[in-house]
Amino acid sequence: MVRYNPNEIEPRWQSYWDEHNSFATPSLTDSAQDVAKRYVLDMFPYPSGDGLHVGHPEGYTATDIVSRFARARGELVLHPMGFDAFGLPAEEHAIRTGEHPRVQTQRNIDNFTRQLKMLGFSYDWDRVLATTDEDYFRWTQWIFLVLYDTWFDTEMQKGRPIAELPIPAEVTAEGDRAVELYRDSRRLAYQDDALVNWCAKLGTVLANEEVVDGKSEVGGHPVKRIPLRQWMLRITDYAERLLEGLEELDWPTGIKKLQYDWIGRSTGAEVDFYLQSGNRAGDDATGPFVAWKRDRATTGFPGETQEDFLRVYTTRPDTLFGATYMVVSPEHPLIDRLVTPEQKAEVNAYREKASFKSDRERTDGDRAKTGVFTGSHAINPADGRSIPIWVADYVLAGYGTGAIMAVPAHDIRDFEFAVAFDLPVIPVVNPPADHEQRDDILAGKACYVAEGEAINSGEFNGQTTAEVKSALTARLSEEGLAREAVNFKLRDWLFSRQRFWGEPFPILHEIDADGNPTGIKRAVPDDQLPVTLPDLEDFKPHGRPEPPLAKADDDWLIVELDGKRYRRETNTMPQWAGSCWYYLRYIDPKNAQQLIDPELEKVWMPVDLYVGGAEHAVLHLLYSRFWHKVLYDRGYVTCPEPFRKLVNQGMILGEVEFTGYTDEAGKPVSTKNVRRDADGNRVTKDGKPVTTVKISEDDVEKKGEGFVLKSDPSIKIDSRAFKMSKTRGNVVNPDGVVRDYGADSLRLYEMFMGPLEATKPWVMTGVGGVRGFLDRVWRLIVDDKADELQLSDAVVDEPCDEEQLRVLHQTIRKVTEDTEGMSFNTAIAKMMEFSNHFTRCETRPREAMEQFLVLLHPYAPHIAEELWRLLGHQESISKEAWPQWDEAALVESSIEIPVQINGKLKAKINVAPDASQDQMIEAAMGDEQVQNAIGDKQVFKKIAVPGRMVNLVVK
RNA sequence: GCUGCUGUAGCUCAGGGGUAGAGCGCCUCCUUGGUAAGGAUGAGGUCAUGGGUUCAAAUCCCAUCAGCAGCUCCA
Structure with missing residues (x-):
């Protein structure tokens, strides 16, 4: 008796695929031009010490099915895998144990590789890469230098070489050093003093997105904001391009929306408010204000802000008449100019407090509005009214101009603030007559943010919000007091980390004879890349915001080049860096001369299918797209977007x-x-x-x-069902599932659980269910009563009968269409129906069995190979062509259709599938049950849908 | 608070204006000297709730309820 034994079959076929190099990527350049290519990519994993969990194989199985399916249909497939191997856990392990991160990382990669191979994925293992490989991060550093060498030409909306940056004459006049500093101020990679999230416990700064609720995303340690010199990437320059590029992509709309919102484009106006000197609210505001206004009418709206006015950004210029006060952020540059002597102590105390507030404290609780009056006033340019200027931390320094005009009647935040500090509320938008709170709004007791008709707005009264917006902006623009403006929520990307286990920056800082920096930087020459990590005695951070690399010996740290001495940059890059471009390197992983061969790039890019978790919906995908666009502008890649189609697999939860x-x-x-x-x-x-x-x-x-x-x-x-976690103890380990049920069962179950995108709980008996299906498939073909492995007597060299043929072709069609549409669960359900049907048949024509195995093989490759071999084939089933269905075989000679009376099912009749409406109605009227149902009532209307149903309306 | 997704058999999910489906589980029967056994039958559904459109609504529209996920002072 030979039962289905995956533990014996699966390793055998995995070795076979290895030995025969079954899934090597075909060379596209010598192939016929008309053959389709398909680049199928998984988001590569971070090789953690815990190994794979069952969430990983979900996406990997999906892409594996797509890849095997595409190969069977004659497409040329690139399906690679690699490792995102820099990262904090390995470094923390190193700090604890003293073991070099590289050692632990390699061990984890080996374990991941073993597990991935155990699941029978058809990766081209010759292309495997890790971001920690020196000949990989050599090119990560090289791309950084491309960013460093690029400035963004706003006119052309394009990144260009820094050498092409026009230098203003006055800068040139100041000499080479000034020119260099001017260039530095425009590079896509630049250094800046940023208020950073410093986490003392982790010994590093974190990006905003790595801070959750004021605590580090990793480990949940407290985070404090301190200023530090950091590398930044000017992703904001590409905001418009990143938005535009989204349109053409075949991505889930939810993910696109997340990216739209993250970039956060808004349109409105910048408006200048004249600052009154001192605190003489409203008295002689007219004189100097009128003079200033007259001035503006001739000079126009200045590009840079100056001391005598406060510039705000607003998306609602139409509410300008309702601006009853202004607010600047605690970090606003004009604040010292604004604060009057009497208010100084109070404002300084407030600013001090705000700077120490962690993000958690700022956003925690009910967000009660806080703030302090500066003592100063400004003049509302719409009507010349004098309004007070406050400082409050609900206005953010980094967005817009860091200052706002507050319109409490029509902005919730301003309203809350006005209520808290008893500031006037003037409604300037009339809500619709049927608005519930209309009276309160008009009385200044409620806030209304939607659009309406202008009131209390002088000459603009009666116009719609949109009309006032453009008319008022136009008038103020003419007067040189405002201009249309676009703003983005997106911030520049904080790109440096104070860690050891990351890519070193290929940047040198010039030092003088005493070892002090001169402020001049230079890139490490191409031929000296990669800059490898130095050997360190230990990996402990020293608790100061200074990177561990600064502890390296001088023979790493100090470089002499062209007679000058330099100190290496000691920050390292964040984990995002390596994952920003790995999809390019898979195409040409061993190229020592260049990032990627342009010929290969042209044929394989873009990625046709990219599958991964939704947790990367914003950051990884945005960063990657940004780098790709820079490489595109600089001519290293030929497509503007890297990932044509994106699919997010849903999370797998623990058992209910x-x-x-x-x-x-x-x-x-x-x-x-x-x-x-x-x-x-x-x-x-x-x-x-x-x-x-x-x-x-x-x-x-x-x-x-x-x-x-x-x-x-x-x-x-x-x-x-809860998210799987070690603390909850509900983690399912793939090793155990493979041991108990086999890899094919695991793959099949992961796909059968539900739609790929859905969040769904793990049910171990469900794995038993699909295992039962594979057992039945086995018995469909194998004689399980015999002592040796042999074909079942029921498998015969005869043609299918009509019903078998129909079931076979229905199955071919459904599995083909569903696999193409990535609706794997339904394809599997259809294959189950197939096996149930043929289990009941006394004879199982070989032809049907063979075609079925080809359909099954992308899903359960090991058992398919084994049974294929048993059916007498020497070649791997992975070389077999995908079957075609025959429409003619799908047609039934007679079909059963329902007959409804007044929409309720009353009878069923058999008709030819191509019966006309008249024939159907005739058949229905001739049916005894139908006649009984009609009784003595009168038939008013007869509806027949060919091939579907008949409905009779009676009274 | 905002955004998105989901409510169909005990469970996990298909379907989607025109006959209510699959797998697992369950009942009953049969087979079996080889047992993580196999086979055959069957039961089980107000398609979350309430309105609307229609000859016909589980399906489309509106509202409500419930659950889940993500985001959050961006002027």
């Missing part, structure tokens, strides 16, 4: 858990009587603490919407 609660006496408490108190602890309605207890599935039953305790149906039970 049932949770109940007990009170202090141990008595069960129904879920509906449990609340969370202010601290997030679970308590009863009257505030007594409850204990959370896990409940077995056997002890609960379904009742209505939810679950209740079997022993006491009045007790409601929570049921939900």
Whole structure:
């Protein structure tokens, strides 16, 4: 008796594929031009010490199916894998144990590789790469130097070589050093004193997006804001291009929207408010203000801001008449000019406090508005009214101009602030007559943010919001007081980290004879790349915001070049760097001369399918697109966007858990009587603490919407699946699943769980279910009663009967269409139906079995290979062509259709599939059951949909 | 608060204006000297709720409820 034994079959076929190099990427350049290429890419993993979890193989199985399917259809496939191997965990391990991060990283990569091979993925393993490989990060550094060598020409909307940057005459006049500094101020990679998130515990600064709730995303340590000299990448220059590029992409709309929102383009106007000297609110504002205004009318709107006015950005210039005060951020450059002596102490105290506030404190709680009056006033250019200027931390220094005109009647934040500090509220937009709060709004007691008709707005009264917007902006522009403006939420990318385990920056800082920096930088020459990491004795951060690389010996740190001495840059790049461009290197992974051979780039790019988790929806994909556009502008790649189609696989949760609660006496408490108190602890309605207890599935039953305790149906039970985590102890390990069920079962189950994009809980009995399916497939072909592996007697060299042929071709069509549409779960369901049908057949024509195995092989490659071999084939099934379905075979000679009376099903009749409407109605009227249903009523209308149904309307 | 997604059999999910489906689980029966056994039958659904459009709504539209995920002072 030979049973299906994946533990024996699977390693054997994996070795076979290895030995025969079955999935080597075909060379595109010598292939016929008319053959389609398909570049199928997974987001490469960070090789953690925990190994793969079952979430990884979800996306990997999907891409593997697509790749094997494409090959079977004659396409040329590139399907590579690699490792995003720089990162904090390896460095933290090194700090703890003293073991070099490279050692641990390699060990983890080896383990990941073993696990990936165990699952039978058809990667081209000759192209594997890790971002930590020196001949990989050599090119990461090289791309950084391209960024360093590029400036963005706003006119042309294009990155250009820094040598082509026009230098103003006055700069040239100041000499070479000034020219160099001017260039530095325009490079895409530049240094700046940034307020950074310094995490003392991790010993590094973090990007904003790595800080969650004021704590580090990794480890949850406290984060403080300090100023530090950092490398920045000018991604904001590409904001418009990054937006435009999204349109053409075949990405989920949700992800596109996230990127749109992240970039956050808004249009509005910049408006200048004349500053009154001192605190003479409203008295003689007219004189100097009128003079200033007259001046502006001739000189126009200045490009740079000056001391005598405060510039704001607003998306609602139409509400200018409603601006009753102004607010500057605590970090606003004009603040010292604005604060009057009387207010100085209070403002300074407020600014001090704000600077120490962590992001957590700033955003925590109910966000009650805080702020302090500066003592100064400005004049509203719309009507010449004098309004006070406040400082408050709800205005952000980094957005717009760092100052706002506050219109409390029509902005919620301004309204809250005005209420808190008793500032006037003047409505200037009339809400629609049927608006619930209309009276309150008009009385200045409520806030209205939508559009409407202008009121209290002088000559603009009665116009719509859109009309006022353009008319008022136009008038102010003419007067030189405003201009149309576009703003982005996107910020420049903080690109340096104070860590050891990352790519060193290929930058040298010139030092003088005493070892002090002169302020001049230069790039490490191409032929001296890569800049490798120095050998260090230990990897501990020193608790100061100075990178570990600064501890390196002088023979690494100090470089002499062309007679000058330099000190190496000691920051390292963030983990994003290596993942920004790996998809390019897979195409030409061993090229020592260049990043990528342009010929190969041209044929393989863009990536046709990119699959990964939605957690990378914004950052990785935005950063990658940014680098790609720079490389595009500089002529190193030929397509403007790297990833044509993107699919996010959903998260796999742990098994569903049932949770109940007990009170202090141990008595069960129904879920509906449990609340969370202010601290997030679970308590009863009257505030007594409850204990959370896990409940077995056997002890609960379904009742209505939810679950209740079997022993006491009045007790409601929570049921939900949680994210897999070590602390919860619900992590499913692929090694165990493969051992117990086989890799094919794991692959099949991951795909059968539900749509790829959906979040879904793991159900171990479901794995048993698909294993049962594979067992049946095995018995379909193998004689499981025989002592030796041999074909079942039922497999015969005869043609299919009509029904078998129809089932076969239905299956071919469904599996083909669903695989193409990445609807893998439904394709599998159809294959299950196929095997159920043929299990019931006494004879199973060989032809049907063979075609079925070809359909199955992208999903369960090992068993398909094994059975294919048993059917007498010497060549791997992966070389077999995908079957075609025959439309003629799908047609049934007679079909059953429903007959409805007034839309309710009353009978079924058999008709030819191509029966006309008249024929169908005739057949329906001739049916006995139909006649009975009609009885003595009159038929008003007869509706027949060919091939579908008949409906009779009677009265 | 905002945005997005989801409510179909006990579970996990297909379907989608015109016959309510699959796998697992469950009931009953049969086969089996080789047992993580196999086969055959069957039960089980107010398609979340309420309106609307239609000859016909689980499907389309509106509202409501519930769950999940992400974002959040961007003027």
